[in-house]
Amino acid sequence: MSMAYLGNTARNLSSLRVLTFNAFAGPPTPTKVDRGLEGSKRLSLQVDKIRELAPDVVCLQEVQSDGVRKHFEANMPEYAATYVLNDELRCRIGKLMRKALDSAGAGPQTTISGFLLGPVQAGLMILHRRDTLVADGPASAITFDDQSGDLLNAFRPRGVLCAHLRLRADNSRIVVANTHANSESASQLGGMIFGAYSTLPSVPLSSTPRRNQLNQLFVHASRLSLHSRVVVCGDLNSAPELGEIPANEHRFIDATAATAANRQRQHGGTPWLHSWDGTRNPLVAAGWLSEGHDARTQLDYIFAAQDSGLEPEEVSLALDDGPIPLSDHFGVLARFGVHQILANPTTTPPKTIVRRDPFHLDDPQAAAEEKARRAEEKAKFDGRQEALKSVAKADVDYLKGLRKIDLEGVSHRVEEKKQQDKQKEHDIIMKTVKEQDLARLKAATFNEREERRKNNELDYYGREMTRFAKDHQERDAIEAKHKADREAKAMETLKQIRAKQEAQQKAAKTFAKKSKLELAQETKKQHAHEEKKQAKRDKEGLQGRLGNVNYMKTHSDRLHWEPPPSPVHIAQYAKEIRERTEGPTGGK
Missing domain, CATH: 1.20.5 (Single alpha-helices involved in coiled-coils or other helix-helix interfaces)
Known part of the structure; x- marks a missing residue:
């Protein structure tokens, strides 16, 4: 049983603010305008702006790498994250490719590894505020059946990510579906590859694969709306004038279209929000494969199921200002009024509805009209x-x-x-x-050629033997001549050595004889010199002694010399002293 909306008389329990934003992983190769998202200033500014807006739900696209995903999780603690990772083998291959790019110095500057082998499935991520919503089970994801129309889908298939949540205000279930549909079609890429045109159009053209993807998206969302409130958002890559979005067919409200009249009354302009605007966004104007200086349209949308009790109140662009462009897409922010819904009313028995046959109406004219209509x-x-x-x-x-x-x-x-x-x-x-x-x-031919070969070999061997004998004789003559020359040279060298040795011996004898004579003469000279010096010293000593004697003779009156007392004198002197002091010994 589908859920019934109680109408305008229901009490407005709260409001729900939803933001959808394509974070723009970056061009596959660095450009003059932008590089990769991971580790960039753009990523930090995106987080700051989103936290400043404080939406209840954030649907992100092109979150290709683990670095971007972890940055959002680490720097937005008030939000819980929902995403689905690819299989382990794909993640490992992506990490190895990223390491190879990093080692080559191209890691943060390129998004090839993220686009082709990124760990986040389809690059989709949903964040919800912990104080407004709570998780109601694990995330679910589907992959689109039609992956044609985009060559890169062979490496990273597109699909839908669903976060199953509950509103804390009334504990009602709500499912948020996030998607990123095809951008270019295969025919457009083929036209560029084979030279039909040099660049892709900035605003995507009509595409049958994209139409199939969007139809599968809303079919899946319709099934979910039987038991929950449902919000669908994302980068659909489809302009409103293409008519590819089957929202009305599946009873979904486009929040942008629902609030267009009020928005035009207040601000004027078109009923659409130009989330893809080359006149304001240089990343659109200088696109990697599609320059769009004059491109202006809406590619990003937010929808709500008609029976979900979610009434669009206000929709506006977001993240469209800043010191640098934050993405090639502007964000879209919608505010929904949350109303009560009647979901599976088992407590109150349903009223019995009596259907009257229009052919039995009291008014014959009404019956006739009904009959004609049928x-x-x-x-x-x-x-x-x-x-x-x-x-x-x-x-x-x-x-x-x-x-x-x-x-x-x-x-x-x-x-x-x-x-x-x-x-x-x-x-x-x-x-x-x-x-x-x-x-x-x-x-x-072989036999004839073999016979010729044998004859040629005999002739060849005869010529070779003659040449060998002649060469051998010449070598012997040359060797004998070289030997005689070597012997003569050796004898000459031996004579020179002997003459040199004799000259050296003679010189040594002469030197030895000369050395003995010189040594004797030197010794004799030294002895004579020593004798002369000793004679001089003796003469000086004699003169000194003679001078002393003469001095003593001349100055004898000045000199008084007494010899030291002998023991006899000492004894005599002692006796004289005793007699003077004591008197004669006999008188005592």
């Missing part, structure tokens, strides 16, 4: 059925024609196969005959 509807239905039958019959006839053509083609191919087999047998026989003739010719 007849008209039946006629339309029958007409559609006949048209379908005619189309089906045409299809059957077409298939029969194809079958007949196919059978005729099969017969023709069988006949061609028989002719080809006969031709192959004939070719094999002719080839065998040619090979036998060629083998015989080769055998005869």
Whole structure:
């Protein structure tokens, strides 16, 4: 049973603010305008701006690498993150590729590894405020059935990420679906590759694969809306004028279109929000493969299921200002009024609705009108059925024609196969005959060539032996001459050595004799010098002694010298002293 919206009389419980934003992973190779998102100033500014806006739900696209995902998680602690990672093998290959790019000095400057082998499935991520919403189970994701139209989908398939949440205000379920649909079509890429045009159009053209993806998106969202409130948002890469978005067919409200009248009344302009604007955003104007100086349209949307009790109140652009462009897309911020919903009303028994047959109405005119209306509807239905039958019959006839053509083609191919087999047998026989003739010719030619080779070898060996003998004689003569020259040179060298040795010995003897004479003469000179010095010293000593004697003779009156007292004198002197002091010994 689908949920019923209680209408305008219901109490407005709260509001829900939802932001969708393509973070722009960056061009596959660095450009003059921008490089990769990971580790950039853009990423830090994105986080600051989102936290400043403080939406309840944030749907992000192109979160390709682990570095970007972890940066959002680490720097927005008031939000809980929802994402799905790719299989382990793909993640490992992506990490190895990223390490290789880093080692080559191109890691943060390129997004090739993220686009092709990024760990975040489809590059989708959902953040919800912890104080407004709470998780109601694990995340779920689907992959689009139609992945054609974009060559890169072979490496990273596109799809939808769903976060299953509950509103803390009334504990009601709400599912947020985030997606990123195809940008270019395969025909556009093929036209660029094969030279139809040099660049891709900045605003994506109509695309059947994208139309199929969006239809699958809203079919899936419609199923989810049977039991929950549902919000669908993302980068759909489809301009409003293309008419590719089947929101109305699946009972979904486009928040931008629902608030267009109020927005135009206040601000004027078009009913759409130009989230892709080359006149304001240099990243759009100087696109990597699609320059869009004049491009202005809406590619990013937010929808709500009609029976979800979510009423769009205000929608505006976000993250469209700053010191530098934050992305090639501007964000879209929507505020929904959250109303009560009647979900699976099992407590109150449903009212019995009595359906009256319009043919039994009291008013004959109303009955006639109803009868005419039903007849008209039946006629339309029958007409559609006949048209379908005619189309089906045409299809059957077409298939029969194809079958007949196919059978005729099969017969023709069988006949061609028989002719080809006969031709192959004939070719094999002719080839065998040619090979036998060629083998015989080769055998005869080989024998003749072998005979010539033997004769040539004998002649060659005879010439070689003669040349060898002649060369040997010449070498012997040259060797004998060299030997005689070496011996003569050796004798001459020996004579020179002996003459040199004799001259050295003679010189040594002369030197030895001369050395003895010189040594004797030197010794004699030293002795004579020492004797002269000693004589001089003796003469000086004698003169000194003579001078002392003369001095003593001359100054004898000045000199008083007494010899030291002898022991006899000492004894005598002591006796005289005793007698003077004590008197004679006999008198005592």
